Amino acid sequence: MPLPTIPDGPVQLDNLRVPAACLGAGQGLVETTLTLADGQIVDAVEGAARIDMGGAIAFPTFVDMHTHLDKGHIWPRNPNPDGSFEGALGAVRCDTAAHWSAEDVRARMEFSLRCAYAHGTRAIRTHLDSHAPQDAISWGVFPEVRAAWAGKIDLQAVCLVACDYALTDEFATTADLVAGADGVLGMVTYPGDNLQAQLDTFFAAAEARGLAADFHVDETMDPTVNTLRDIAQTVIDRGFDQPVVVGHLCSLSVMDETEALHTLDVVARGGLHVVSLPMCNMYLQDRHAARTPRNRGITLVHEMTARGIPVSFASDNTRDPFYAYGDMDMLEVMREATRIGHLDHSVVDWTHAYLQNPAAACGFAAPSLRPGAPADLVICNARSWTELFARPQSDRIVIRGGQQIDRTLPDYAELDHLMETA
Known part of the structure; x- marks a missing residue:
């Protein structure tokens, strides 16, 4: 049965199913009524229009904490010439040098944000390639885009540089740009003799500016690569007290089990947040021409949650050389993460991984469906998890400020003028 149209004005939505955690306690889905008035969820309003939602599942709007x-x-x-990680690096380098003006970056960012908003996302953390001179361009554009989207999507930015950049004179300038834009300090870690010096310099820069940290870590299927342990131990040794996020962690999936689990114990002691990016990792990892992939790269999310490590899932790349697909749709992320990571048949309430955990990791407002929370909802034409994940939910309802929004997605043709190649 199609979902009903939600009228403007006070409305009482009966017979909804929502994550219990969003009502303050419990796990799984629970039946409830939500009343919306004046842009908020309220206890009750006399004269509110009553609508039977037929058991439809509703979520607070989503947090997408790792994007580009x-x-x-x-x-x-x-495009990526061969679908490999190395192919992606080369293609992006070429594209950055040829095209990444302020106007180009702004137009593509706006397009992605329009998609995310239509799909039901309220907050995004994005990584920005920040090697000079691109740092000045992208960090000049970002505050303007953030201001333009205020009230629709809350935005954070993280600088993305290679770890060897931390030991250059330019890194301090980049860190100052990040601090000036209320951003997050980030970098990609690679194994090497200078890694500890790079980490110490990085954390010293973050401490001096009061910045949180966000790393791309061990995005490889090489079982000998374990910079995650170095990051976690450095956090512990320094007593670093700002939030630290680590993403990808693919090598854990092929690492010796004893070493992998010991590393997770250190991560738990360090209080790190983990974000898993299974769609992008499955696209890039263990890719060889004319050979079926054996290892898929998703990190050890079950073992992490068993140790109390907060795990989130996010979109990562969108129609770029690192991932040819995607549409900034957190319901797609939820569906694919469930399938890829075998999140079903689990005692863990994985809805935290798209709502509470990423909000806490990034410092965004905690998601809630209790009275006083914003009337920002994603309502799906599904009554159970199997119905939710069986279809793409292209007919979902998104409500912002108590009003149903137009979910028309932007046409790719709008970007055609930027796609001319040399």
Whole structure:
């Protein structure tokens, strides 16, 4: 049965199913009524229009905590030549040098944000490629885009540089740009003799500026690579007291089990947040021409949650050389993560991984469906988890400020003028 149209004005939505955690306690889905008035969820309003929602599942709007808005949608002009990680690096380098003006970055970021908003996302953290001179361009654009989207999508940005950049003179300038934009300090870690010096310099820069940290870590299927342990131990040794996020962690999936689990114990002691990016990792990892992939790269999410490590899932790349697909749709992320990571048949309430955990990791407002929370909802034409994950929910309802929004997605043709290749 199609979902009903939600009228403007006070409305009482009966017969909804929502995550119990969003009502303050419990796990799984529970039946409830939500009353919306004046842009908020309220206890009750006399004269509110009553609508039977037929058991439809509703969520608070989502948090997408690991994205690359600056790379989005460059695939048509610079595709990955072979689908490999190395191919992605080369294609992005070429595209950045040829095209990444302020106007180009802004237009593609806006396109992705329009998609995310239509799908029901309220907060996004994006990584921005920040090697000079791109740092000045992208960090000049970002505050303007953030201001333009205020009230629709809350935005945070993280600088993305290689770890060897931390030991250059330019890194301090980049860190100052990040601090000036209320951003997050980030980098990609690689094993090497200078890693500890790079980490110490990085954390010293973050401490001096009061910045949180966010790392791309061990995005490889090499079982000998374990910079995660170095990051976690450095956090412990320094007593670093700002939130630390680590993403990808693919090598854990092929590492010796004893070493992998010992590493997770250190991560738990360090209080790190983990974000898993299974769609992008499955696209890039263990890719060889004319050979079926054996190892898929998703990190050890079950073992992490067993140790109390907060795990989130996010979109990562969108139609760029690192991932040819995606649409900034957290319901797609939820569906694919469930299938890829065998999150079903679990005692863990994995809805935290798309709502509470990413909000806490990034410092966004905690998601809630209790009275006083914003009337920001995603309502799906599904009454159970199997119905939810069986279909793409393209007919979902998104409510912002108590009003049903127009979910029309932008046409890719709008970007055609940017896709001319040399």
